[in-house]
Amino acid sequence: MQNKKTSTLMIPGPVEVSPAVYEALTAPIASHVSPKILEAHGAALEKMRKVWLASDDSQPFIIGGSGTIAMEMAATNVVEPGDKVVVMNSGYFGDRMALMLERRGVEVHSIFAEEIGAHPSLDALSEALKNKDIKAVFGTHVDTSTGVRLDAEVVAKLAREAGARSVFDGVCATAGEVFRMQEWGADVYFTASQKAIALPPGLALMVVSQDGIEARKRMSSLPPLSLDWMEWLPVMKAYEERRGSYFSTPPTHLISALDISLGHILNRGIENVFDDHQKAADLFRATFEKMGLVLVPKKGLAANTLSAVYYGAHPGIVQALKDRGFIIAGGLHPEIKAQYFRIGHMGYSVGEGNDDMKGLLNALENL
Numbered sequence: 001m002q003n004k005k006t007s008t009l010m011i012p013g014p015v016e017v018s019p020a021v022y023e024a025l026t027a028p029i030a031s032h033v034s035p036k037i038l039e040a041h042g043a044a045l046e047k048m049r050k051v052w053l054a055s056d057d058s059q060p061f062i063i064g065g066s067g068t069i070a071m072e073m074a075a076t077n078v079v080e081p082g083d084k085v086v087v088m089n090s091g092y093f094g095d096r097m098a099l100m101l102e103r104r105g106v107e108v109h110s111i112f113a114e115e116i117g118a119h120p121s122l123d124a125l126s127e128a129l130k131n132k133d134i135k136a137v138f139g140t141h142v143d144t145s146t147g148v149r150l151d152a153e154v155v156a157k158l159a160r161e162a163g164a165r166s167v168f169d170g171v172c173a174t175a176g177e178v179f180r181m182q183e184w185g186a187d188v189y190f191t192a193s194q195k196a197i198a199l200p201p202g203l204a205l206m207v208v209s210q211d212g213i214e215a216r217k218r219m220s221s222l223p224p225l226s227l228d229w230m231e232w233l234p235v236m237k238a239y240e241e242r243r244g245s246y247f248s249t250p251p252t253h254l255i256s257a258l259d260i261s262l263g264h265i266l267n268r269g270i271e272n273v274f275d276d277h278q279k280a281a282d283l284f285r286a287t288f289e290k291m292g293l294v295l296v297p298k299k300g301l302a303a304n305t306l307s308a309v310y311y312g313a314h315p316g317i318v319q320a321l322k323d324r325g326f327i328i329a330g331g332l333h334p335e336i337k338a339q340y341f342r343i344g345h346m347g348y349s350v351g352e353g354n355d356d357m358k359g360l361l362n363a364l365e366n367l
């Protein structure tokens with residue numbers, strides 16, 4: 001076969017995908033309103049609620065696009081020009097979110113982590129929420145530039161108590177890190193297909209609470225047409241009822257593959273999938289410790305989906321692993337970019353019956 005795989009991709013997205021996903025991606029081209037695609041689309045929407053642990057009345061959206069498009073959709077549908085928001089900033093993607101919201105004409109109060117690898121202060125958030133004009137709190141569940149996991153449960157609950165919406169960038173977290181959308185009362189949780197969902201890039205995915213949809217309905221300054229939940233809502237409802245509908249052509253192959261990937265996650269059980277990621281992260285962290293390497297996130301804050309690690313005595317680690325058949329990533333945070341590397345351990349790569357992770361751990365131990 002021409003496209004034979006020659007290395008294993010363990011960066012923080014895209015990640016490796018399952019053989020069943022590959023197969024779905026090479027199916028004959030089909031109409032977006034054919035029974036087969038309508039079934040996959042409808043079933044994928046239903047499965048999203050279960051993977052997100054969201055309520056029955058929450059609204060899932062499957063949109064052609066990247067994680068950044070999903071972020072833009074959230075930023076433009078929840079708040080409008082003149083609104084006030086808080087951004088819990090734990091790295092590069094928090095900066096992007098704030099920039100996006102500022103472009104929307106929103107007044108942004110960022111709460112920054114005091115140093116790289118730290119958690120933005122929850123006390124500062126409580127303090128900021130005393131201002132009853134705060135419409136929403138935005139946060140990055142796992143910031144891929146620092147490997148820090150936000151305490152999304154506490155952030156969502158504080159926002160809800162203050163009557164504000166909460167929006168979480170789950171692009172490097174959803175289906176890897178524990179997130180209980182209904183129980184925590186979160187309003188928007190978005191991701192992209194190429195992270196822990198384990199598909200190629202190309203899908204922007206999100207689930208929105210009814211309060212989130214209501215926030216959009218009350219808006220007088222409308223989002224760009226192609227990003228407007230109100231345009232997509234009837235289409236998503238129709239697909240869930242397995243009825244044909246059209247606003248903009250959906251990426252049919254990716255949607256078929258999404259149904260399969262979410263099916264794998266639910267067959268394993270979402271709680272087991274969370275545990276698999278915890279165990280994978282623990283194994284990597286134990287290995288780094290043995291190697292004398294130090295994590296970028298401070299103690300207790302490290303994500304389970306990726307590790308961000310200072311080079312220490314291994315400045316050539318990216319190339320050394322490449323020579324052994326594993327692709328890992330360099331740094332992303334502008335201030336420490338040259339000082340650390342990142343390994344993605346999420347999705348199919350950490351699941352049962354897959355040796356990718358074992359292979360990489362073994363390569364690390366034998367460097």
Ligand SMILES: *Cc1c(COP(=O)(O)O)cnc(C)c1O
Nearest residue numbers: 066067068093142144171172192
């Ligand atoms: C990857 C990532 C994004 C951006 O996703 P793209 O698909 O590259 O646009 C946003 N936020 C986080 C936390 C990410 O890890």
